[in-house]
Amino acid sequence: MIKLVLMNSDEYQKYITSAIKSYAEEKVLSGNWNQEESISKAEEEYTKLLPNGEKTESNFLYTILNDDKAIGVIWLAQKSEKEGFIYDINILEKYQGFGYAKEAMKQIENVGQKLGMIKIGLHVFGHNMVARGLYEKLGYQTTNVLMEKEI
Numbered sequence: 545m546i547k548l549v550l551m552n553s554d555e556y557q558k559y560i561t562s563a564i565k566s567y568a569e570e571k572v573l574s575g576n577w578n579q580e581e582s583i584s585k586a587e588e589e590y591t592k593l594l595p596n597g598e599k600t601e602s603n604f605l606y607t608i609l610n611d612d613k614a615i616g617v618i619w620l621a622q623k624s625e626k627e628g629f630i631y632d633i634n635i636l637e638k639y640q641g642f643g644y645a646k647e648a649m650k651q652i653e654n655v656g657q658k659l660g661m662i663k664i665g666l667h668v669f670g671h672n673m674v675a676r677g678l679y680e681k682l683g684y685q686t687t688n689v690l691m692e693k694e695i
Contacts, residue, residue, distance in 0.1 A: 546647050548606035548618065548655070555607050556598035559617050563632060564590055574669050593621075593631065604655065608635065608648050615639040618648050620655060620664070628656045630666040649682055 551559060567589070568582035577585055594600045602623075608616040616635035623629050630652060635645050656664050666684065668675045 546608055546610045546615070546644055546651070548648065548651050549609055551598045551605045551607050551617070553598060555614070556605060559605065560590060560594075560597070563617075563634075566634070570669050570672075574671060606648075606652070608644065610639070610644060615644055616648065618652050620652050622656075622659055622661065623665075625660060626662045628659070628661040628664040630664060633666075645678055646682065649678070 564583065564586045568577070568586040571577040571586065572579050572582050594603060594605075598605050602621060604620045604622075606618050606620075607614050608618055614636075616639065617632060618634075619630065619632040621629045621631055630649075633645060633648060633652075635648075653664060665687070666679065668679060670676075
């Protein structure tokens with residue numbers, strides 16, 4: 545059984561460093577950004593989304609714990625009174641495949657319900673088939689698909 549605990553400032557600093565790097569890599573892999581600009585663009589986006597770090601209003605950044613050991617993170621933002629958005633969920637690689645992400649998603653949905661949300665959205669990169677499969681199993685539906693082709 546896992547539990548979600550709001551991040552403290554030390555956990556947030558570790559998270560943001562890792563998240564910026566990972567997000568930049570995903571944007572390059574998906575063909576949205578080039579390598580040279582990726583880190584600065586990722587930093588810019590995170591600064592815009594979380595201007596006050598883990599204390600940014602209407603943002604709930606959690607450390608995912610299993611037996612009091614940090615195994616990942618999940619970030620839920622309240623976009624309106626009734627709608628939320630999961631900006632990030634990440635389970636450390638050595639803990640992947642054990643159902644922790646699925647359990648964290650269920651728990652974050654409960655958090656959203658307690659905040660009055662009736663809908664939660666998220667973004668997944670098209671090449672991330674594992675995550676897409678998980679979200680579909682949890683009942684998330686595709687609302688948009690962007691496609692492109694190199695010519």
